[in-house]
Amino acid sequence: MFPERFSNLPAYAFPRLRALLDAHDGGGPVRHMSIGEPKHPFPAWISDIVVQNAADFGKYPPNEGTPELRVAITGWISRRFGVGMNPDTQVMSVNGTREALYNAGMALCPEQKNGQRSVVLMPNPFYQVYMISAISTGAEPVFVPASAETGHLPDFASVAPDILARTAMVYICSPANPQGVIADEAYWESLIALAETHDFQVMADECYSEIYRDSPPPGILSVAKRMNAHPERVVSFHSLSKRSSVPGLRSGFVAGGPESISRMKQLRAYSGAPIPLPLQAASAALWEDEAHVEDNRALYRAKYALADRIFGNVPGYMPPQAGMFLWLPVEDGEAATLKLWKETGVRVLPGEYLSKDTQTGNPGKGYIRVAIVAPYDETEAGLTLIRDCLYGDDC
Structure with missing residues (x-):
C-alpha cells in the first residue's frame, strides 16, 4: 500500500527521545536542552x-x-x-x-x-x-x-x-x-x-x-x-x-x-x-x-565562554566555533541521556539519534547534543548539572 522506500525509515530523533525518557521520572525540575529552539527575545x-x-x-x-x-x-x-x-x-x-x-x-x-x-x-x-x-x-x-x-x-x-x-x-x-x-x-x-x-x-x-x-x-x-x-x-x-x-x-x-x-x-x-x-x-x-543580530550573537558568545569555563577540563571537550549546540563526549550517548534525566531532570539528545549506523559504527554514539538556547542563568544551571552528573572528578 505504501512506497517501499519509506518502509524502513528510522524514527525521528525527538519521538525516540520521548520513548527513551518518558517511561522514567525526572530527577529534578525539567530543563529542556534537547531542542534548538531559540529562546532569546526577538525585536519588539x-x-x-x-x-x-x-x-x-x-x-x-x-x-x-x-x-x-x-x-x-x-x-x-x-x-x-x-x-x-x-x-x-x-x-x-x-x-x-x-x-x-x-x-x-x-x-x-x-x-x-x-x-x-x-x-x-x-x-x-x-x-x-x-x-x-x-x-x-x-x-x-x-x-x-x-x-x-x-x-x-x-x-x-x-x-x-x-x-x-x-x-x-x-x-x-x-x-x-x-x-x-x-x-x-x-x-x-x-x-x-x-x-x-x-x-x-x-x-x-x-x-x-x-x-x-x-x-x-x-x-x-x-x-x-x-x-x-x-x-x-x-x-x-x-x-x-x-x-x-x-x-x-x-x-x-x-x-x-x-x-x-x-x-x-x-x-x-x-x-x-x-x-x-x-x-x-x-x-x-x-x-x-543588523543591530538585533549583533545583540543576539553577543548572548551566544557569553554562553560559549560559560561552556568553556564549565567543561574546559573535560577530556575531549570541543569549544563550539558557532551555532547553538555543545557536542559533548561521553561513553554512550543514550545511557548518558537517560542518566541525566533520571538524576537531574535535564533533557539532552543522544548523538546517535542524529546519526546513521554504518559498518564502522555510529559516529554520534559517543556524544550528546546540548542546546544552549535558554537565557544565561538557565543555561548555566543546566550545564552545571550536566558536568556534575556525567563528568564528576574529570572537572
Missing part, C-alpha cells in the same frame, strides 16, 4: 510591523516572496557575502530552511546519473531532512563520516570514485549541526572543485551562519563567485529562525543559479505554502537590520 518592532500589515492576511501572498522581501534578501547577501544576486531570478522565500532543503532534492535531483541510480551525499551526523529528501527522489543516500578524525566535517573527497560518478547532490551544513565547526574557505574551495570535477550540485545549509564566536563564517556563494564556478553549482539556504530568534515566523530563503531557482519555484507553485504577507513584511525588515 516586529510585532508592530505585523499589526500594521494585518489587513494583508486577507490576500493571497506570492509563493516566491514579495519584491520588497526579495530585494531585502539580495541586499543582505550583498552586504554579508559580497555577492550580487538578481532578486527576480536567483532567490526565493521559503517557510524556513527545512521545507527548502527537502524540496531542493525533489526539484533538482535527477533519478539517474550516468545511467545509474543517483547518489546524494551527506554528513554523518546529519539533519534528517537531507536523508528524507534523497529517499523521496528515489536517490541513494550515502553517509560520509563527520567525526573527530575528519575535523567534524565530512571528507567528501574520500568517497569512492564509483560513488562520486553517481553523485548528483551533496548536502552540507556549516556552521555544522551538531558539532559547531565551520567550513573555512579552503574547505569550500575543495568541495566546489570536487563538484565541478564530478558534476554535482552542493546544497549548503547555512542557517547558523550568523551565530559565531569570532570571525563570520565564510559563505559558499562568495567562494563560488571567486572560483568562477558554474552558476548552478551551489545552492545556499538561510533562515531567520536562528539569526533573529523567530523560529515561529517560519521564514527563510534559498539562493542559487537561475535554473535551480526556477525549478524550485515551479515545484513550490504546486506544493509550497507561501508566507503570509504581514510576515513577509516583517521578514524584509529583519533582513535589513
Whole structure:
C-alpha cells in the first residue's frame, strides 16, 4: 500500500527521545536542552510591523516572496557575502530552511546519473531532512563520516570514485549541526572543485551562519563567485529562525543559479505554502537590520565562554566555533541521556539519534547534543548539572 522506500525509515530523533525518557521520572525540575529552539527575545518592532500589515492576511501572498522581501534578501547577501544576486531570478522565500532543503532534492535531483541510480551525499551526523529528501527522489543516500578524525566535517573527497560518478547532490551544513565547526574557505574551495570535477550540485545549509564566536563564517556563494564556478553549482539556504530568534515566523530563503531557482519555484507553485504577507513584511525588515543580530550573537558568545569555563577540563571537550549546540563526549550517548534525566531532570539528545549506523559504527554514539538556547542563568544551571552528573572528578 505504501512506497517501499519509506518502509524502513528510522524514527525521528525527538519521538525516540520521548520513548527513551518518558517511561522514567525526572530527577529534578525539567530543563529542556534537547531542542534548538531559540529562546532569546526577538525585536519588539516586529510585532508592530505585523499589526500594521494585518489587513494583508486577507490576500493571497506570492509563493516566491514579495519584491520588497526579495530585494531585502539580495541586499543582505550583498552586504554579508559580497555577492550580487538578481532578486527576480536567483532567490526565493521559503517557510524556513527545512521545507527548502527537502524540496531542493525533489526539484533538482535527477533519478539517474550516468545511467545509474543517483547518489546524494551527506554528513554523518546529519539533519534528517537531507536523508528524507534523497529517499523521496528515489536517490541513494550515502553517509560520509563527520567525526573527530575528519575535523567534524565530512571528507567528501574520500568517497569512492564509483560513488562520486553517481553523485548528483551533496548536502552540507556549516556552521555544522551538531558539532559547531565551520567550513573555512579552503574547505569550500575543495568541495566546489570536487563538484565541478564530478558534476554535482552542493546544497549548503547555512542557517547558523550568523551565530559565531569570532570571525563570520565564510559563505559558499562568495567562494563560488571567486572560483568562477558554474552558476548552478551551489545552492545556499538561510533562515531567520536562528539569526533573529523567530523560529515561529517560519521564514527563510534559498539562493542559487537561475535554473535551480526556477525549478524550485515551479515545484513550490504546486506544493509550497507561501508566507503570509504581514510576515513577509516583517521578514524584509529583519533582513535589513543588523543591530538585533549583533545583540543576539553577543548572548551566544557569553554562553560559549560559560561552556568553556564549565567543561574546559573535560577530556575531549570541543569549544563550539558557532551555532547553538555543545557536542559533548561521553561513553554512550543514550545511557548518558537517560542518566541525566533520571538524576537531574535535564533533557539532552543522544548523538546517535542524529546519526546513521554504518559498518564502522555510529559516529554520534559517543556524544550528546546540548542546546544552549535558554537565557544565561538557565543555561548555566543546566550545564552545571550536566558536568556534575556525567563528568564528576574529570572537572
